[in-house]
Amino acid sequence: MLTTIESIEYFACGYCTNQKQRLFKGVPKETIHFPAGVFLIKHREHGYILYDTGYAPEIMSPNLKYWIYRLPNPITMTPSQAISVQLNQRGISPQSINYLILSHLHPDHIGQVKDFPNAKIIMTKTCFEDYQKKYLQALVFKEFLPDDFEKRVITIENYQDNKNFPHLPSYDFFGDQSILFTELSGHAAGQCCLFFPEKSLFLAADVAWGVPLIPLTKQMRLIPRLLQNNIDQYQNSIQVLEQLQNAGIDIIVSHDQEERIERVLR
Numbered sequence: 001m002l003t004t005i006e007s008i009e010y011f012a013c014g015y016c017t018n019q020k021q022r023l024f025k026g027v028p029k030e031t032i033h034f035p036a037g038v039f040l041i042k043h044r045e046h047g048y049i050l051y052d053t054g055y056a057p058e059i060m061s062p063n064l065k066y067w068i069y070r071l072p073n074p075i076t077m078t079p080s081q082a083i084s085v086q087l088n089q090r091g092i093s094p095q096s097i098n099y100l101i102l103s104h105l106h107p108d109h110i111g112q113v114k115d116f117p118n119a120k121i122i123m124t125k126t127c128f129e130d131y132q133k134k135y136l137q138a139l140v141f142k143e144f145l146p147d148d149f150e151k152r153v154i155t156i157e158n159y160q161d162n163k164n165f166p167h168l169p170s171y172d173f174f175g176d177q178s179i180l181f182t183e184l185s186g187h188a189a190g191q192c193c194l195f196f197p198e199k200s201l202f203l204a205a206d207v208a209w210g211v212p213l214i215p216l217t218k219q220m221r222l223i224p225r226l227l228q229n230n231i232d233q234y235q236n237s238i239q240v241l242e243q244l245q246n247a248g249i250d251i252i253v254s255h256d257q258e259e260r261i262e263r264v265l266r
């Protein structure tokens with residue numbers, strides 16, 4: 001049977017490194033790489049859609065702000081890992097990306113937004129309004145956004161009940177039940193997550209740093225807790241992921257390990 005979503009492909013666009021013990025209490029010593037995941041969705045009618053853009057190579061430049069950002073969270077990012085370069089290597093021109101969905105506006109998700117000049121930018125209204133309210137805030141690096149960013153944004157709101165996804169109110173953006181948009185706050189306000197009914201797959205951005213780390217949420221240390229936009233909402237969103245898991249839905253988060261993501265997508 002022909003599916004509306006022809007394919008979903010994964011690209012790792014740089015990674016940061018952290019110690020598991022610095023994030024959670026009561027765990028053995030372990031160094032973890034957290035790849036910045038980008039997803040290329042091919043819609044039979046609407047063409048290429050990108051979910052996030054990973055890091056920009058510029059994040060490695062000797063700039064004080066980036067240096068401070070990298071300090072607690074060392075980053076590895078080479079020019080060849082940029083999403084536009086990886087797409088070109090696959091024979092897909094960045095100009096052919098029709099839609100760019102931004103889950104939220106942290107630097108590891110918006111690094112390459114400028115490389116997709118033809119894409120309509122989709123984000124939740126909650127996230128966009130949060131950006132407009134406090135865009136001078138430390139964690140949104142505005143220089144990674146194009147000058148016409150605000151003009152190109154299409155915001156998502158008016159979530160509705162949908163029998164294809166009874167777990168959360170959602171928005172059927174293309175009107176064909178192919179991708180249901182929803183939001184889960186906590187890590188960031190109005191973080192945009194996607195459900196694909198044909199694949200029973202949920203892309204959950206940074207709701208957790210890794211699906212295998214979900215059971216450790218209650219053991220999260222103080223500093224990583226303080227780094228969340230709202231820790232109570234974070235815990236609630238984690239509970240939603242657990243409900244989806246119990247319902248047999250496959251979940252992928254943006255910083256899951258590459259092998260896990262490739263396995264789930266296969």
Ligand SMILES: [Zn+2]
Pocket residue numbers: 104106187188206
């Ligand atoms: Zn984030």
